[in-house]
Amino acid sequence: MASRRGERDDHSGFDRPGKRSRPRTKDRPDYSDAPLGRVVGIDRGRYQVRSLADGTDLTCTKARRLGRTGVIVGDEVRLDGDVSGDEGTLARIVEVTERRTVLRRTADDTDPYERPIVANADQLVIVTALADPPPRTGMIDRILVAAYEAGVTPLLCLTKADLADPAELLALYEGLDIPVFPTRPDGDIDALQAQLRDRVSVLVGHSGVGKSTLVNRLVPGIDRAVGHVNAATGRGRHTSTSAVALPLPDGDGWVIDTPGVRSFGLSHVTPDNLIAAFPDLAAVTVDCPRGCEHQDHSPECALDGAVQRGEISASRLVSFRRIELSAH
């Protein structure tokens, strides 16, 4: 049973029915002075946590009452147990502090199972190759929606600028006020580094776009495995398997690398939330008929009139209507 000992939760008894007569908050130990750490990786039930006090790397278990998926990469957590970080020791996560942001996705638009992927990111870097594999604007739009829904500021990093000109793609997004950073092997990444400095930035992109290559440049010495794009499918191998937070060498910033994704499901986003991710359009829809779905076929949708009068850009409306939430 030695291997299970680390999983035990001394406080799980507080959930027993007989103990409910007093308010539960009073039953809980007060962890407000317990040391803080940031979850930097999760692997087979063990949590890698970096102490916020002294930077020590700790291996942790999790209090059972936090639930099966209650702790995600980027979480700031309170720790109990052995926080020495010495070889073979285990600390325990006893509390997750309130998340400033939560990035979620679903496997596809019909998947009812929402996967929170990263907590507390300030920025979301959408990593898209300009070629090999070719850019998929539908995917960019979807990740943008997820970013707005999460309360995270989106940026666009366009890799492989040595292979194709970014102009065409940039034209599509010029009205969106999103910072754009083209990268190429023979160019510097100073502007991107300045944007990431002192912030927590999560990198999201299709497999094979060059995300690992980028992380290796941002965090020298980290040595993320670089895959190879399959010539037939244009897809990369899934060389990374779970999100991992890496400290940037200069300043207090972090990048959180996520596994390459092939799709970005939004079944957790309702149509109301979707329009909220397009604030310029949302302002116009107050003039729509009741129950308007704001689509091409929607009679008297106020968005069409606003485009005709030049009040909103046509490409913004196209971008919005391209995202069909099939689950609703």
Ligand SMILES: Nc1nc2c(ncn2[C@@H]2O[C@H](COP(=O)(O)OP(=O)(O)OP(=O)(O)O)[C@@H](O)[C@H]2O)c(=O)[nH]1
């Ligand atoms: N020409 C060119 N090739 C690049 C560039 N960046 C990355 N590559 C190549 O693209 C391929 C995929 O790069 P990775 O960094 O493994 O891509 P990834 O997005 O991490 O892919 P997964 O690990 O599958 O998620 C590798 O062969 C890289 O050498 C670039 O800016 N220009």
Ligand SMILES: [Zn+2]
């Ligand atoms: Zn409408």
